Amino acid sequence: MVFCDRTSSKGLLHHLEPVNESTPHPISERWITSLESAVSEGRKGLAVLVDPDNIRDSEDLDWMSGPGFDAVHTVLLGGSLVTEGSMDTVASWIRERTDTPIVLFPGAPSQLTAEADALLFLSVISGRNPDALIGKHVEAATRVRELGLDAVGCGYMLIDGGRTTTAHYMSGSLPIPGDKPDIAATTALAGHYLGQQCMYLDTGSGADRPVSTDMIAAVRAAVPCPIIVGGGMTSPDAVMDAWASGADLAVVGSAIERDPHFLSAFAAQAERQR
Numbered sequence: 001m002v003f004c005d006r007t008s009s010k011g012l013l014h015h016l017e018p019v020n021e022s023t024p025h026p027i028s029e030r031w032i033t034s035l036e037s038a039v040s041e042g043r044k045g046l047a048v049l050v051d052p053d054n055i056r057d058s059e060d061l062d063w064m065s066g067p068g069f070d071a072v073h074t075v076l077l078g079g080s081l082v083t084e085g086s087m088d089t090v091a092s093w094i095r096e097r098t099d100t101p102i103v104l105f106p107g108a109p110s111q112l113t114a115e116a117d118a119l120l121f122l123s124v125i126s127g128r129n130p131d132a133l134i135g136k137h138v139e140a141a142t143r144v145r146e147l148g149l150d151a152v153g154c155g156y157m158l159i160d161g162g163r164t165t166t167a168h169y170m171s172g173s174l175p176i177p178g179d180k181p182d183i184a185a186t187t188a189l190a191g192h193y194l195g196q197q198c199m200y201l202d203t204g205s206g207a208d209r210p211v212s213t214d215m216i217a218a219v220r221a222a223v224p225c226p227i228i229v230g231g232g233m234t235s236p237d238a239v240m241d242a243w244a245s246g247a248d249l250a251v252v253g254s255a256i257e258r259d260p261h262f263l264s265a266f267a268a269q270a271e272r273q274r
Helices: 006-015 031-040 058-065 087-097 130-147 166-171 181-193 213-222 236-245 254-258 262-272
Strands: 043-050 072-077 102-104 118-124 151-158 198-202 227-230 249-252
Touching: 031 043, 043 227, 058 087, 072 087, 072 249, 087 102, 118 130, 118 198, 151 166, 151 181, 181 198, 181 213, 198 213, 213 227, 213 236, 236 249, 236 262, 249 254, 254 262
Parallel strands: 043 072, 043 249, 072 102, 102 118, 118 151, 151 198, 198 227, 227 249
Antiparallel strands: none
């Protein structure tokens, strides 16, 4: 297992490619290409998920200047339901603190901002709700282009993590049973054949348990594209287990909100295992 620290994640940017430079928000580097490069080299990454509703002022992001943040490869911004937080404002506060890539993780077409480096264009392929598969994407497509966002096709799979989460409810779809890795693997394979650039396995924020290592391994065996895994990872060990099972990018969110020392503990443990 190779730990990808902030220095090495910046090194990934040498492999990025230009996109349409005539867009309002010109992009000279592609986040997905950096992740694909890391996968090809066997490097792993950590992402932090920031929910704008939980950020009341810029000081709520002070942990980004603290010990351990150098371990972060990507900042994901968004949530299943954002009712009060401002995507623009929170993104600008993040930008003031770090040059780590900001990637939108939107739960609705309204959760867009030109302040981001990329957008996970999430299609909930684990469910059968047409709005989550394509409907909301049609609503958002023109706005995505106007903002010049680098949209990354992402096959999003909700996994049962022991309780109904906001992601389950808002998507209007049933999650894949946590003990059915074969369903997850074939769903990911279908998403890959449909052209999705990465897969995201998620039990949702506040889940009782993370995606099982068996399921991650099954999806890893099924598809060659980058695999992102999130939900229910409350300890550094859980991140390491996800990495060892085949996740390329492990996502933590609630764990950092509950424990401001999570990142420093994670960085120390990862360093010991290098």
